[in-house]
C-alpha cells in the first residue's frame with residue numbers, strides 16, 4: 001500500500017472531508033464495478049457502492065493498517081452485494097440482469113453481444129464463484145487478497161475461480177457463443 | 185500433450201492473466217483435438233468478453249452523497265461538545281456550591297414540608313437558618329458559613345419573607361423528588377470528612393472540615 005493512500009486514510013480518520021472525497025473518488029469505479037457485476041442492476045449497484053463507502057468511512061478505525069486497504073474495502077462491498085442479493089430473493093419482482101443497450105455499428109454490436117453473453121453467463125454462477133472470479137479477473141486481486149476478502153483459505157479461492165471459469169466456458173459453449181470462425 | 189495437461193496449462197495461463205491463445209503448445213494441441221479446441225476458443229472469448237464488459241457511469245453526486253452521510257459522525261463536530269458540556273457542568277457547580285457546601289456541613293436538607301404562613305416552620309432550610317446569638321465565633325466557623333451569616337444579617341425581613349414564600353412554593357412543586365434527593369445528599373455527605381460539632385457546637389478535633397481548610401484555627 002502506498003504512503004499516499006495511508007496518509008489519505010489518516011486524514012479521513014481525523015475527519016477531513018476533502019480526504020474522504022479523495023478516498024471515495026479513488027475507489028468508486030472499482031467498488032461500483034464489482035457491485036454492478038455482482039448485482040447486474042445499476043440502481044442496486046449504486047446503492048450497494050454507496051453503503052460500502054459509508055460503512056468503510058464510519059468503520060475506518062477497524063481497518064488494520066498493517067494490511068492492504070483494497071481487499072478490506074472490497075470485502076465490505078461483497079457483503080453489501082450479498083445483502084442486496086438476499087433482499088432481492090425475498091422481493092417478488094424480477095430485475096433485469098442487463099441494462100438496455102443502444103444500437104451500435106456491426107463491430108461494436110458484435111463486441112457488445114459478446115459482453116452481454118459473458119455478463120449473462122456470469123449471472124448464472126454461484127454467488128461465491130462469481131465474486132471470486134470477478135475479484136481475480138476484473139479487479140486483478142491476488143488469490144491471497146481474495147482469501148482476505150472472502151474470508152476463506154487460498155485453496156478454496158483457487159478452486160472457486162477454476163470452477164467459475166469452467167462453468168463460464170460451458171455456458172458460452174452451450175449458448176453457441178464459440179463459433180467456428182473464431183477458432184484459433 | 186494430453187487433454188488433462190492441456191487443461192492444467194490453460195488454467196496456469198489464465199491464473200497469470202495471460203492470453204490463452206498466445207501459447208504455442210496449447211494452440212498445437214487444440215489443432216488436433218476438437219474438445220480442447222473448443223475449450224481454448226471459449227476461454228479466449230471469455231477473457232475478451234470480460235474486457236468488453238461495460239459499467240454504466242456513476243451519478244455525479246455519488247461522492248458528495250457518501251461524504252454527506254458520513255460527515256456528521258466525524259470527530260470534528262464532537263470536539264465542540266466536550267467543552268460545552270464542561271462549561272454547563274462548571275456553571276451548575278459554581279451556582280450550587282455555596283448552598284451545597286452549607287448543607288453538607290450542617291446536615292440540613294433542601295426540601296422540607298411546606299410551611300404554614302404563620303408558623304414559619306418546615307421552611308426552606310437554606311433561607312430560614314437566620315443567624316442567632318448562638319452562632320459560633322467567626323474564627324470557629326468556615327468562610328462559607330461566615331459569608332452566609334453576614335448576608336442573612338444584612339437581609340431586610342420583608343425581602344426574606346417574600347423569598348421564603350416564593351421558595352416555599354418551589355419546594356411544594358419539587359416535593360415529589362425531595363426524598364430521593366435527600367437520600368442522595370445524605371449518601372454524598374457520608375463520603376466527605378465533615379467535622380461534627382460537639383455538645384458546645386464546636387468542631388471536633390478529630391477531623392478538619394473541608395470548607396474550613398485554609399481558615400485560621402486558634
Ligand SMILES: [Zn+2]
Pocket residue numbers: 186187190213217219220221
Ligand atoms: Zn485435448
